[in-house]
Amino acid sequence: MTPQTPPFHRLLSFYSNLSPNPDTQTIRLQDSLRGNLALGLDFPVAFAIAVGRHLFLKNTSFFSLNIHVPSVSTKATLLDGIAVEEKKSYSCSELVGLAGMNGWAGQADAVGVWALAADVHTGRIEGEDVVAFQKGTLLREIERRRRDRSQVLPLWRGGPISVSGHSWFVGKLFGVEVYQEGEKNE
Secondary structure: OOOOOOHHHHHHHHHHOOOOOHHHOEEOHHHHHHHHHHOOOOHHHHHHHHHHHHHHHOOOEOOEOOEEHHHOOOOOOOOOOOOOOOOOEEOHHHHHHHHHHHHHHHHHHHHHHHHHHOOOOOOOEEHHHHHHHHHOOHHHHHHHHOOEHHHOOOHHHOOOOOHHHHHHHHHHHHOOOOOEOOOOOO
């Protein structure tokens, strides 16, 4: 992705890079599912979000759920334009209040970003994470956080019921390393 790549396309590239052919910049349903699992989501939640993404953004053909990233008409994230301080942390309600300028869809996006990126111990999201989302670079950072067990998403935010069972299941079936015991973030 180049610096001129729109932020929303950068977010989508996280998923297209999981494809066996990342040069095509096409996201298959299984790429979306693997990406959602790498972000720490439980399988049913990850699957539902992947299907929703593909039904909403599909653009390759009537019979295909694939998403060709450069052809997606959306360029900016729904949090584009909200002013956050990078050195400040925000609660979910504070972030939703700031996103109000972008309507209910922006507020829903704020809840989603908060649920994925907020610290599991404090419940607050760092301003730098919001800015990274606005720039389209946040998903790789979240994937890195989910490698070990220090930031396991709680069930009510889409996390797994059984951490070790989930880690084993997604590792064996999808090749996704998440919530590994004894691993440390680098």
